[in-house]
Amino acid sequence: MYIVPESAIADILTRPDAFNAVEQVFAAMSAGVAYNFPVIREAIGHEEALYGFKGGFDGKGMSLGLKAGGYWPHNLEKRGIINHQSTVFLFDPDTGKVAAMVGGNLLTALRTAAASSVSIKHLARKDSKVMGMIGAGHQAKFQLRHALETHSFEKVIGWNYHPEMLPSLAEVAAEFDLPFEAVTLEGMTEADVVISMTSSFNPIFGAAHISDGTHIACMGTDTIGKQECETDLIVKATVFTDEVAQSVTLGETQHAVSAGLKSRDDIFELGAVINGTHAGRTSDREITLFDGTGVGLQDLAVAASIVEIAKAKGIGMDVDF
The missing domain is CATH 3.40.50.720 (NAD(P)-binding Rossmann-like Domain)
Structure with missing residues (x-):
């Protein structure tokens, strides 16, 4: 399993990388070769937090996995960390074995911004x-x-x-x-x-x-x-x-x-x-x-791009899991 921690994302993921990943997965979704799984989102009854999962499978980009995380509204005031917390897990679609774990906080911000910019490029x-x-x-x-x-x-x-x-x-x-x-x-x-x-x-x-x-x-x-x-x-x-x-x-x-x-x-x-x-x-x-x-496929597409770049740059770590 290849691990890319949250602290390394800013040095890996560029805006063009995020844009390209999101644009390609939107195209794959419309072509019917990628689909999202049902979203799970629940109030956990602790810290007024919302926690859930978004996942899917991209048969073109061959990304399979999920993003786990949610919203802890008191994080910033109590702990000095951002309220949104998430992690992306990627799995080998051929074997089901876990392939990567990627910090999802900055990733989420960049993939969300990439989605709006893809719409602006094609519709404005x-x-x-x-x-x-x-x-x-x-x-x-x-x-x-x-x-x-x-x-x-x-x-x-x-x-x-x-x-x-x-x-x-x-x-x-x-x-x-x-x-x-x-x-x-x-x-x-x-x-x-x-x-x-x-x-x-x-x-x-x-x-x-x-x-x-x-x-x-x-x-x-x-x-x-x-x-x-x-x-x-x-x-x-x-x-x-x-x-x-x-x-x-x-x-x-x-x-x-x-x-x-x-x-x-x-x-x-x-x-x-x-x-x-x-x-x-x-x-x-x-x-x-x-x-x-x-959608979950946005997270998976961007996470897959991060892992590819991280491996090429020697950032992150490979763990026998």
Whole structure:
């Protein structure tokens, strides 16, 4: 078993590596050669923690395994460590023997950001110039860095419930020599691309805050009950997702679908756009929306890439298990 500890991930995984791994696995999912297993997520009755498993098998990339972990809401205040904790386990699909164990914290942040940037590459207008951010938490910085590499953006705008957190987005914009402006939600109509990355259970923005031709990546809703945008935006937009089954049950589309405002057949796989079996954006005035729910195959694909690079660089350790 090859072990790549959390402390080594930052020196191994680049943004392009994460992007390529996620793009390829989305394509494999849409082609029917990769599939996710049912997600298990439970409140354990201790430390108010949520713990679960996401797994799957990619018959093209030959990745088999799972990510185990969850959310411990008191970690930061009590222990000075991040609240999200996870580890990825890979298995040999030929024998079932454990093949690798990979730290999953930074991996999760990078694969989530890679997913939104894959959607931006394939669905946003080519002439997109203004990047909009709704949310300024820990994950938002990863999201913004990935997104800014997809187009020739000229400006970043941002909104957050707590404006004092927006300087973190301004720092990322400065890394790309771009100006940053804090805006109201109404000011988000200036954006050509919007990423929402919050943990909200109540809608924050809707169709009134989004201009025609915009691409939105909704990346915060991954649980039953969560909701970042009003259902009127879901109805108005052409919706794409990583996995339709998750989108309609625990993703951003869950509310519109349960209300009968959108059907499962109205939601398309991003992988189909990558494969060329769906046209994707069809006009410069069309609003496109990516519902990024987060699937186990993303974790496995990125973990497999990490192990390959780690072995080539001599990072990590091989253990007889």
